Structures are given as C-alpha cells and as structure tokens.
Amino acid sequence: MRDRRRVVGSAVLAVGLMLTTACGGDDSGSSGSSGGGGLAGKKFVLMQGVKGDPFYISMECGAKEKAKELGVDLQVQGPDKFDATLQNPLLDAVAASKPAALLVAPNDVKASAAPLKRIQERGTKVVLVDTTVDDPSIGVSRIATDNNLGGQKAAEALNTLLGGAKGKVLVVSVDPGISSTDARVAGFNEAVKTKYTNFTLASDTQYSHNSPQTAASVIQAELRRNPDLVGVFATNLFTAQGVATGIRAAGKSNQVKVVGFDAGPDQIKQLQAGDVQALVAQKPYDIGVQGVEQAANAVEGKPVTAKIDTESLIVTKDNLNDPEVSKYIYKDSC
Numbered sequence: 001m002r003d004r005r006r007v008v009g010s011a012v013l014a015v016g017l018m019l020t021t022a023c024g025g026d027d028s029g030s031s032g033s034s035g036g037g038g039l040a041g042k043k044f045v046l047m048q049g050v051k052g053d054p055f056y057i058s059m060e061c062g063a064k065e066k067a068k069e070l071g072v073d074l075q076v077q078g079p080d081k082f083d084a085t086l087q088n089p090l091l092d093a094v095a096a097s098k099p100a101a102l103l104v105a106p107n108d109v110k111a112s113a114a115p116l117k118r119i120q121e122r123g124t125k126v127v128l129v130d131t132t133v134d135d136p137s138i139g140v141s142r143i144a145t146d147n148n149l150g151g152q153k154a155a156e157a158l159n160t161l162l163g164g165a166k167g168k169v170l171v172v173s174v175d176p177g178i179s180s181t182d183a184r185v186a187g188f189n190e191a192v193k194t195k196y197t198n199f200t201l202a203s204d205t206q207y208s209h210n211s212p213q214t215a216a217s218v219i220q221a222e223l224r225r226n227p228d229l230v231g232v233f234a235t236n237l238f239t240a241q242g243v244a245t246g247i248r249a250a251g252k253s254n255q256v257k258v259v260g261f262d263a264g265p266d267q268i269k270q271l272q273a274g275d276v277q278a279l280v281a282q283k284p285y286d287i288g289v290q291g292v293e294q295a296a297n298a299v300e301g302k303p304v305t306a307k308i309d310t311e312s313l314i315v316t317k318d319n320l321n322d323p324e325v326s327k328y329i330y331k332d333s334c
C-alpha cells in the first residue's frame with residue numbers, strides 16, 4: 001500500500017513527469033478515521049524544514065498516511081525559507097498550542113535548540129526528522145538518512161562517471177550548520193581524502209543558501225576561476241537544480257559531471273536532459289511514516305527507537321525507469 005502510493009510509474013516519467021506544483025506546507029490537516037485507541041484525535045504537528053520542497057512534501061505524504069491509520073490529527077507547517085529565524089517563531093507558536101507530539105526538521109544545529117527545548121519541557125514529545133540539533137537531550141527519536149554515507153556514495157558515483165580520471169571537483173552545499181548537508185559534505189570529503197585521491201578539491205565548499213539562482217551564480221563564478229573543473233557534488237535539491245542550470249548556461253554540460261542529492265521532479269527532468277548525471281535519492285516518505293510511528297509510541301508510553309538511519313540510493317538515467325527506483329522519486333503533492 002505504502003509503496004503503491006508513492007510509485008511514480010515509468011510511463012509518467014516517460015512523458016516528462018508532468019507533476020503539478022506543491023500542495024504541502026501550510027497547516028494542511030489530516031484527521032484520522034480509524035485505529036489508534038488512546039491516540040484518536042491527538043494533535044501532532046509536522047514542522048518541515050521549508051515549505052514547498054518536494055522532499056518535505058513526500059515526508060508529509062508518509063506522515064499523513066500513518067497519522068490517518070492511527071487516528072491522529074496531523075497538522076503540517078513550514079517556514080518560507082530554510083532559515084532558523086523564520087522557523088523559530090513558528091516553533092514558539094507550536095509550543096503554545098501544546099500538541100501531543102512534534103515531528104520537526106530543525107533548520108540549524110544550534111539556533112533551533114532553544115525553542116525545541118521549550119516545547120519538550122512543556123510535555124510535547126519531540127521527534128527529529130531529517131535534520132538534528134547538537135544538544136543530545138532534544139528529541140525522543142531522531143530519524144534521518146545516513147547522510148555521511150550518502151556523501152560517500154556521491155563521491156563514488158562521481159568517480160564512476162569520470163572513469164577514475166584525475167581532476168578538480170567542487171562541493172556546493174546549502175549553509176553551514178544544517179546537520180544533513182554538513183554530514184553529506186563530510187562524507188564526500190572523507191571519501192575524496194581516503195579513496196578517490198584522483199580528485200582535487202577545486203576550492204572550499206561553496207554555499208547556495210538553498211537558492212537555485214545563487215547556486216547557478218556560484219558555479220559560474222567557479223567555472224571562471226577553474227575552467228578545468230570536471231565534477232560537482234551539490235548537496236541538496238535546490239542547490240543541485242541551480243548548479244545544473246548554471247553549468248548548462250555556461251555551455252559546460254559535456255565537461256562537468258554533476259551528482260546531486262535528492263530526487264525531486266525537476267531534478268529528474270534534468271537527469272533525463274543530461275544536465276545532471278546522478279542523484280542520491282533519500283526516502284522521505286519512509287521518514288514521515290517512521291516519524292509518526294515513533295511519536296505515537298512516545299505518546300503512548302511504548303518503547304521508542306532513539307536513532308533510525310534511513311537509506312539512500314543512486315538514481316541515473318539508466319535505472320530511472322526501474323520501478324524499484326522510480327518509486328523513490330519525490331512528489332510535489334500527495
């Protein structure tokens with residue numbers, strides 16, 4: 001059932017993934033109708049890292065499905081930008097409404113801690129989904145992709161694409177202080193240092209601030225400084241989209257191989273067009289399902305799993321139409 005719902009069939013892919021714009025993001029409720037016992041009607045909140053991002057929309061789809069099954073009332077919210085100064089006031093408002101549980105993707109490892117601590121102290125069960133904070137006392141459960149491993153997989157994919165050749169590569173990330181993307185950078189850099197020593201980092205990690213436009217300008221500036229660049233690892237959806245657009249605009253799509261994290265509908269189009277050569281797809285739907293499961297366990301006083309690492313997989317033009325791969329392509333509506 002779960003898999004069927006998230007399948008994007010290969011036929012749909014073939015006609016170019018004509019998916020419409022995002023539905024997720026703001027206060028869309030999902031009141032359950034069945035099951036749940038002591039959970040029936042309990043209020044849960046999912047605070048996304050940012051609104052309108054197919055990664056978080058896919059997470060929302062999984063969370064809603066599970067909430068429905070358990071009879072939980074799930075409200076979904078997210079800031080307009082991936083920015084703790086925008087997310088924190090939303091978290092303070094959540095604290096005031098005292099939900100039974102909060103699933104949250106904190107925007108910053110440090111700046112998000114204080115409001116989450118306040119929420120937790122008021123008795124709400126906090127489950128961290130996708131991103132985390134440094135303070136280990138926050139969250140009864142933390143559920144995320146093994147992002148360090150994902151970064152290592154990206155390095156391996158780039159090496160395969162380049163046939164083991166020597167050359168300059170670059171990492172473009174989002175902002176320092178985001179647990180997920182920082183771990184991807186660390187995993188990639190470790191792999192370059194220890195395994196893919198044929199690569200040289202062209203410069204320090206560059207940052208897109210989660211803007212495709214900024215990512216496009218960053219890569220174009222970098223291509224002017226390093227015209228012999230051969231590869232880029234872009235650590236999230238909007239960064240990867242912008243990097244691919246920038247490389248195409250610079251006329252360097254044949255020279256520079258791009259490995260991007262995430263598998264949003266527009267990223268798949270870029271993969272099909274040859275502007276990106278590999279994607280590291282996460283399983284956000286599963287994170288949403290497991291997030292609600294763990295939150296429900298905490299609310300009911302049942303055992304909770306403190307840390308769950310979810311998987312990622314490499315998507316290329318060659319495996320894209322395999323249903324076991326295409327089912328992990330993100331959605332922009334449930």
Ligand code: T6T
Nearest residue numbers: 053055130180236237238262
């Ligand atoms: O890559 C995901 C998520 O894992 C990360 O924490 C922030 O960016 C995304 O939402 C993609 O835009």
